Amino acid sequence: MSPVFRHSYSNSGAVNAVFTLAKEYGFYDEVGVEVELVEYPRTSDALKGALRREVDAATCPGVCILNEAMAGHDPVNVMNMEDENVFGMIGARHIKTPADLKGTTIGTFGLGDQNQVVISRALTKLGLDPKSDVEFKTDYPDRAALLAAVDAGEVSAICFTVPTPLMARRMGLPILLDFRDHPEPYQCGAVVTSRRYADENPETLVRFLAGSMKGAKLFQEDIEAALPHLAACSKLDDEGVLREVHGLFAIALRTLTPSLPPLRGVATDLEAALGRPLGVDLTALVDDSFVAPAARLAKR
Incomplete structure (x- = not known):
């Protein structure tokens, strides 16, 4: 019996088409994980759900990661989805x-x-x-x-x-x-789980990421397959806009390995908005160790 992985995201995020595409095409089944996709009103709610263990991970931006870290929780970015300021x-x-x-x-x-x-x-x-x-x-x-x-x-x-x-x-x-x-590193989207979940369930997490990578590859290579999912996830029906969005995210998804500079860019802005240092260790919030084994599994 395959392990279950519950992934959450906001109700209007275009990049979430990667996950719905992977689920429809059976990519999660291929790598041995049963995935449940859960919508929340906003990305901050999705991450809170993951940290409360209502779900196992969330798609969210850098500010959500930093806010939860400042609140004493243990979020960690395990896969990049969009690391430039859009x-x-x-x-x-x-x-x-x-x-x-x-x-x-x-x-x-x-x-x-x-x-x-x-x-x-x-x-x-x-x-x-x-x-x-x-x-x-x-x-x-x-x-x-x-x-x-x-x-x-x-x-x-x-x-x-x-x-x-x-x-x-x-x-x-x-x-x-x-x-x-003016392109700049900026964590606008990432797959984020809790440090505790990642430590306790590394194999299940790798399987989820592997299936998602297969979804990202199909998203990049087949716009006609991606468009219905983009429309459903973004809540838009303008085909011209959707095609432009597809082009932007197809480029962003070339870099799935998370890194520190995009999160650091967000941290700089959050410190300016709050008027004080964040007081968190940014290096503890990014873990790139799951991407390589997931990529190997996705290629099998």
Whole structure:
């Protein structure tokens, strides 16, 4: 009987198509693991679920890893999914220049969440003080609600990773700052488990990663197979946007081995947003030892 592995992710993350693709095509069965995929409203909820042992791992960004480490938990990044900054700051239609943001309300999930950490940095780059020039509204359940809020002019700006900026541009909303214009290491997505789970269940974890690698390979090589999964995971139906997103993630998935620089980039921004050192050992939060055995298993 195959071991069971429960993997969680947010309800609107395009890169999660890798896991649904792997499950549909039987890749997890091929490597000897039964996988259950669980959706949570947000990536931070998904990681909390993993650390509470409701599930075994989560797809989440660097800020979630750092927040949980600061809270005394033991998250560890065991496979990279997106290690460059693919955030974009999206404005409402009435925002014509970055200066128009002064004195307005910006939508976010709350202090310490990755979208607010990045939008604080974006505001600083645009010459605004995130602590005094704007207010933050935080009562939004998910990415779709925030996009609807900026589209309606309820908030003046939001900040998200692709595909949201691509969809926003199609909707006629201005992209006030696109971090992809200046590529930098930045942990926007990773497979994260607890140190305890990784130590207690290394073989099951390797099997899950191996099946996911097979899903990533199919994602990269067969866009027609990937598109339905991209649509379902991102909650988008614009084929042009989905094809562009596929191209971006097909490149990102070439680097599955986790490394420290992308997480360090996020840590720098989180320290700036919080105004204090994080007080965590970043090296303890990245473990690249599972990728090589998973890759060997995936090739069998």
